[in-house]
Amino acid sequence: MKLTAILGASARRRAISLIEGVLYLVIALAVIVGGIVFFQQSQLSNRVTDTARAAVGISSQMRALYQNQNVFGDNVDLTAAAVKSGAVPSNFVGGEAGESIVHPFNGGGVAITGLGRGFVMSYSGISSPACQRMAVIDETGAGPMGIGMAGVTIRAAGEIDIMDGPSMTAPVTPEAVSEACKTGTEMAVFYSASTGGDFDEMMAGFTGPDLGSADRDNPWSYPFPTQSAYSACGFKPSRSDKIVIWKQCQGQWSLDQYGQHGENGYVVCNGSKPTGSSFPGDHPNKVSFLAKARGAWEDCYQAVYYRPPPPA
Structure with missing residues (x-):
């Protein structure tokens, strides 16, 4: 009888230990999964912050470089000029010649194009979560990517023609970019020459024969x-x-x-x-x-x- 009681108690202890072991395993898996999710979100947040900070700095430097020229050119590639001027942070400089711009999402690149009274920064290979965080612009033309922004276009690879101007003009709300960012992997941000709330009218299609005389009151020159x-x-x-x-x-x-x-x-x-x-x-x-x-x-x-x- 005494032996039977001892064996029963031992079996119960083993059962409790098994349940505890499974419970510990579940808790450990939850901690690991939560840690991975937290790490991914933290990594995304850091990449968005770095990219947005770089965009703010580059756009500011581009305006400073061209402040005495009134215009940024007529569909002119300014990427190499931006890199050579020191406007681009070193961790965003790439390419064999060190004259291209890269960003931390999917190994994508950034192109800067002069467009009349403004310029465009085009991002390829942007992830949907990053797109939704960076593409928002308020009514004054300000957002995570800088100030004096006229609008943004988000589309699939190869479908953006910057000469058409932005598909969404300020203000651009999170709701407005949500659908576009689901399928869009390219993002073009349109900056005007002005940094104030009354940013210049859209420059694409309004450049005219004499770019230097274009302004908000006479965009067609x-x-x-x-x-x-x-x-x-x-x-x-x-x-x-x-x-x-x-x-x-x-x-x-x-x-x-x-x-x-x-x-x-x-x-x-x-x-x-x-x-x-x-x-x-x-x-x-x-x-x-x-x-x-x-x-x-x-x-x-x-x-x-x-x-x-x-x-x-």
Whole structure:
């Protein structure tokens, strides 16, 4: 009887020990899995922070490099120039020649392209979680990737054409980027020349023939005169003796404002009379801008016929 009791107690202790062992194993696995998840999240957070910090620094340095040139070029690759200038942190410099930019996600790269009154930083191989954290932009054009941002485009590899401008303009909310980041592996961030809240109007498609004269009020670089014909010469008078003087004034105004002595009106005045299609894309003041451009063209075209004949 005593032996039976001893054997029963021993069996119970072994059963309890087995349960405890399984419980310990489950707890250990939970700790390991939790540690792995925590490590992955921590690693993602660190990579996002490093990439965002690098973007802030690079964008700031790019603006400083081009502050006296007004424009960043017309679809010009500025990547090597950024690296050589020291604008790129050393841990983001890659390539055999040390003139390319890399980021810590999937071995992807970064390209910087000058685009009129701004520039674009394009990221390839961006993971979905990183994309969702970095692509947010508030209404002032600020976000994790810097300030003075006009917008962002997120698409699958090879599907982004930066000349189309950003597909999402500021503000860009987490909800807006969530769907795009699910399938998008490339992200293009559009920066304007200005760092303030009133960042420049979108530069893609608005660069115009003279990039240096483009600004938020004239993104198409339309050749407005610096002085109107009316302010220079007034309205056409009724007296014949004053009309002669007025015509001479008009002719001189045309030469002073548009140059190209001896050319016809269409050449001097930048082509035909402007229409809505002359200025592609969206612009908040497009209607008033078109009216102003048509008025300037009519003044120019009229004044061309009062120019003095070209020198022999």
